[in-house]
Amino acid sequence: MAESFLIGQLAARTGRSVHTIRWYEAQGLIPGVARDSGRRRVYGELHISWLDLMDRLRRTGMSIAEMREYTELVKQGSGTLGKRQALLSAHREQVKAMIGEWQQALTLLNTKIDFYDEWVASGKRPAVKGVKAVSRTGSAPKPRRPAKV
Numbered sequence: 001m002a003e004s005f006l007i008g009q010l011a012a013r014t015g016r017s018v019h020t021i022r023w024y025e026a027q028g029l030i031p032g033v034a035r036d037s038g039r040r041r042v043y044g045e046l047h048i049s050w051l052d053l054m055d056r057l058r059r060t061g062m063s064i065a066e067m068r069e070y071t072e073l074v075k076q077g078s079g080t081l082g083k084r085q086a087l088l089s090a091h092r093e094q095v096k097a098m099i100g101e102w103q104q105a106l107t108l109l110n111t112k113i114d115f116y117d118e119w120v121a122s123g124k125r126p127a128v129k130g131v132k133a134v135s136r137t138g139s140a141p142k143p144r145r146p147a148k149v
Contacts, residue, residue, distance in 0.1 A: 002044050010043045014051050021051070028068050029054050031075045060095045 011018045024030050025041070030050060034042045057067055070087055073080040118126045 004042050004044050007041050029071050062091050
């Protein structure tokens with residue numbers, strides 16, 4: 001027999017507040033929540049995994065609307081496997097792009113910290129080495145062609 005528990009127990013097991021769990025449920029992001037004879041929500045082990053998934057998707061920037069869409073597809077059953085896969089694949093591409101942007105930001109921070117480390121250690125402002133301007137898209141600006149005379 002699968003273990004079941006009430007919302008307070010789910011909150012304790014997941015580290016989320018009762019309010020947060022109710023919010024997720026109100027947003028349609030927790031499928032398959034049953035109620036007992038006293039109309040209290042009853043959760044199972046799968047709800048713990050589901051909350052972890054929803055939390056990860058949210059942290060990676062997936063919108064609530066996309067999370068709802070994914071949840072609805074899951075509730076519709078195995079006939080939606082391809083749609084679920086496509087939705088998650090598209091989100092994965094967005095996450096990869098975000099990771100690339102964060103990697104560029106981290107590189108810039110590391111360069112700046114190294115600059116200050118050298119300055120603090122030597123007491124003199126270091127010369128700026130090989131600085132290349134980077135646009136907001138993360139690519140170096142295109143070189144301009146010389147004007148025709």
